[in-house]
Amino acid sequence: MVDELRGNPASPGAAAGPVVRLTPPPVLPEHWDAPAAPEAELAAATEALDAAVADLEKRAASVSGESKSIMDTQIMMAQDPSLRTGIADGVAGGRPAAWAIRDAFGKHVAALEAIGGYLGERAADLIDIRDRAIAAALGLAQPGIPAVDGAFVLVGQDIAPADTVLLDPAKVLGIVTEKGGPTSHTAIVARALGIPAVVGCAGAAGLADGQRIAVDGTRGTVAVDPDDDYVHRIEAEAASLKEKLAAHSGPGATADGHPVKLLLNVGSAGGAASDAAADAEGVGLFRTEFLFLDRTEAPTVEEQRAAYGEVLRGFSGRQVVIRTLDAGADKYIPFANTEDEPNPALGVRGYRVGVRNPGLLAAQLKAISLAAADHDADVRVMAPMIATPAEAAAFRELAREHGIGKVGVMIEVPAAAIRARDILAEVDFVSIGTNDLSQYTYAADRMLGELGELLDPWQPALLALVANVAAAAQEAGKPAGICGEAASDPGLAPVFAGLGITSLSMSVSAVPAVRAALKDYTVEQCRILAGEVLGAPDVPSARKVVEEFSARSVD
Incomplete structure (x- = not known):
């Protein structure tokens, strides 16, 4: 009998190997001796922070696209002059270099965490910089992924952005974290790289370096000290899955040819060329925030036109759905948002920002229209965070005024899912954002790892809302x-097809598994399966329904 730990399935696949634990951040005692030479301590603190920034810059130079954007943002945060002022004040107050760094960063981290949302998430970036600078000041090993020979399973509390962008799938066989949910940064990066991952696995704290474990990212389990038979079995399953994925290509469809479009989520213009080369039918979500974040003023119409054009150029003849600016709780933009909202997640975000700043939305729609005219992609536009049919109608009219023919909205608010029929009467299509819809349905902050179970896309209430939207669309x-x-979960793909969902949009690496999963069933089988899953009382029961249905289908 193999001892299994349970967590949240984050990235499908299975792998076994020795544990390599993330090097933990340094821990400073609360008491310290005042430095004899404050000038030397300030020089040491400055040198340590410079070393941390130089390391981040080196990492940023080796990546591109969204990964580079993440790193560049972190570097910019580390170069904030107020941090260095805070460090100097700490040293002047009698603190040694490492303690001055800790205290200066602590104030900024606390401020970001208090704001929450996007800035709250960026607090983790600051914490990572702080820990790296403290380690440098103390002459300790840098926290994060240690340099080791051979392949391994990476285990730790969570993985910092500076480490996730450099994960090497050739060495990192699997990932297990104690914190995080299925929509955490670690989970998203693991899926993008095709690395099996289990997150939110509290039992991982007891795993030791060198201990052999087997990670099943599809079921969300971690086998501790598995025997050879167990390892051989999951390796055979992984090999069989790889062979199965390679056997399918082209448009998404069920076994009897019922179409379900397989589209891509695109987060920047930087990776557009590689995205366009993928075997997918277009873009289901083009996030435009990359143009607005970390700026003090809005990009011009021409800047936006050029950036959108970079993506549209690669998807000639294919569908591209562009989402207008999704600023707000999880993406703070100084010229679009205010910092004083008591509850940013429920404040002026998404489409509401466009209502408050009509010029911002109008400029973006103009740029999209111009870019669409420059290229022959099938361009569509949709608004985020629509809550009422009246909002949907207002956005449709505004988009039409700018010459955009196909207009849709995001369904991310339970009110919109409940009144899907009325909303669909106003627009040409809808796209369900399950991340936010889960968050609002279960009153569970998607950034809070301990609530990951509530954010599982297999939750019955979420699937019921998806079913309501799909029925209204049909x-x-x-x-x-x-x-x-x-949309990237292969287990849910046939369920969504059975509910009547017409397209699934995901990262490039998720497409093969989703395509293969759809090929396992006819559309009628998908409908039967969907009905059985909707009747399940909880997440484990819903997953079991699919497992048993699959076994019956094979038999």
Whole structure:
């Protein structure tokens, strides 16, 4: 009998190997001796922070696209002059270099965490910089992924952005973290790289370096000290899955040819060329925030036109759905948002920002229209965080005024999912953002790892809302897609097809597994399966339904 730990399935696949634990951050005692030479301590603190920034810059130079954007943002945060002022004040107050760094960063981290949302998430970036600078000041090993020979399973509390962007799938066989949910940064990066991962696994704290474990990212289990038979079995399953994925290509469809479009989530213009080369039918979600974040003023119409054009150029003749600016709780933009909202997640975000700043939205729609005219992609536009049919109608009219023919909205608010029929009467299509829809349905902050179970896309209430939207879309004869992380789950793909979802949008690496999963069933089988899953009382039961249905289908 193999001892299994349970967590949240984050990235499908299976792998076994020795544990390599992330090097922990340094821990400073609360008491210290005042430095004899404050000038020397300030020089040491400055040198340590410079070393941490130089390391980040070196890492940023080796990546591109969204990964580089993440790193560049972290570097910019580390170069904030107020941090160095705070360090100097700490040294002047009698603190040694490492303690001065800790205290200066602590104030900024606390401020970001208090704001929450996007800035709250960026607090983790600051903590990572702080820990690296403290380690440098003390002459200790840098926290993060240690340099080791051979392949391994990476285990730790969580993985910092500076480490996730450099994960090497050739060495990192699997990932297990104690914190995090299925929509965490670690989970998203693991899926993008095709590395099996289990997150939110509290039992991982007891795993030791060198201990052999087997990670099943599809079921969310971690086998401790598995025997050879167990390892051989999961390796055979992984090999069989790889062979199965390679056997399918082209448009997404069920076994009997019922179409389910397989689209991509694109987060920047930087990776557009590689995205366009993928075997997918277009873009289901083009996030435009990359143009607005970390700026003090809005990009011009021409800047936006050029950036959108970079993506549209690669997807000639294919569908591209562009989401207008999704600023707000999880993506703070100084010229679009205010910092004083008591509850940013429920404040002026998404489409509401466009209502508050009509010039910002109008400029973006103009740029999209111009870029669409420059290229022959099938361009569509949708608004985020729509809550009412009136908002949907207002956005449709504004987009039409700018010459955009195909207009849709995101379904991310339970109110919108409940009144999907009325919303679909106003627009041409809808796309369900399961990440936020889960968050609002279960009143569970998607950034809080301990609530990961509630954010599982297999939750019955979430699937019931998806079913309601899909039924409304079928009734209206209009497309309904999914562009949240749930779309990348192969187990849910046939369920969504059975509910009537017409497209699934995901990262490039997730497409082969989703395509293969759809090929396992006819559309009628998908409908039967969907009905059985909707009747399940909880997540484990829903997953078991699919496992048993699959076994019956094979028999």
